[in-house]
Amino acid sequence: MINQVRFITLELTMELLEYQLSERIASITINRPEKRNALNPELISALTIAFKTAVADDDVKVIVLKANGEVFSAGADLDYLKHLQNNTEDDNLTDTNLLKDLFLIIYRSSKIVIAQVEGHAIAGGCGLISVCDLIFSVPEAKFGYTEVRIGFIPAIVTCFLLRRIGEGRAKELLLSGELIAAQTAADYGLINFIYPKEEIAQAVESFARNFIQSVSANSVALGKELINSVQDLSLEDSLSLAVKMNVETRSSVDCKKGISAFLNKEKLKW
Known part of the structure; x- marks a missing residue:
């Protein structure tokens, strides 16, 4: 049987994101490898549209979030950080609500959301995976909420991370800004599974296929x-x-x- 793959053009900048539907699995792939898949308002808006599309599609049962390149996401875009210095309070409120809405869409999704992490997930990038249901990672990936090191706070993700790993571990990570290895992240309950680079894609697909058929x-x-x-x-x-x-x-x-x-x-x- 031929594997039917559907590439879908959404109302978003395809240079930022790839959306693919295959046998009830919607794959949403961040596509800014030259920028270390850093987040900016355009990418956050694109992710929001993609997740809304997947959640509303009856043909979708599993959503997989991943990224092209060696880094899953390095957090906020440097150009965007420079722009932040000139933002008004209303600008900052609009930007913050964009991220909040994206996190809520992922967290409240009626479909299971799996993060396939094949590189470092840092700051906003780590926040993004923290609201997913299950996280698969390669052993080499590092995780951390480094916002405090530039005088910022990981405010939105705090509300979700407390639920995921508890107050003690959340304080350790959110207030120190330290990066932790994948195994430590698993021990803390931040991520669920660790697979070698050459096996992770197959592991995620196998899990998703079994999930689709069994529940x-x-x-x-x-x-x-x-x-x-x-x-x-x-x-x-x-x-x-x-x-x-x-x-x-x-x-x-x-x-x-x-x-x-x-x-x-x-x-x-x-």
Whole structure:
């Protein structure tokens, strides 16, 4: 069977980003290797459009975020940093909201989002992967939030990193600006899997293919919503939400199909 690959032209600058859909996997690839895949408002806007497109597409079940070149992302673009010195408060508010909106779209995505990190992820680049659901990395990659070293703070990502790795580790990374190795990042719970450079692409694809075939998209969407929501609620309120979503899931088409297949010992293809 021929692997059907669809290259999609979105309303974004294709020089900044590549978007590809193949067998329910949407691959979003940052394409500024000559700038170490640094972030600027144009790239952030392009990423936002790409993620919105993938989330809204019923043909997509997994989203993979990756980057061309030797560095995943070095953080803010140097030209953009120079421009920041002349920004008004309104300019800074607009830029900050752009990043906040992108992080929220990724974090709240109803689809699972996998970061495939084949180079250093630093400052805003590390923030970008921190809001993904799962992170695959090569052993050589380094991670860190270095904003404090230029008199800045990684403000937006702080809200997400506390949820991911807890207060103690978050303070260590966010306040020191130190870079850590991939194995340390895994030990801290920042990343999930480490694979050699020559194996990581296949590892991500294999995980995604198995995920697509073995789990219900509806269950993933509801599960992510529950996980994201209960952290902001009291125990009683979180349990009330869990009861509501449990009832909702039981009456879904996917649940009825899954139970029927299990009882009839049928292999289910999601």
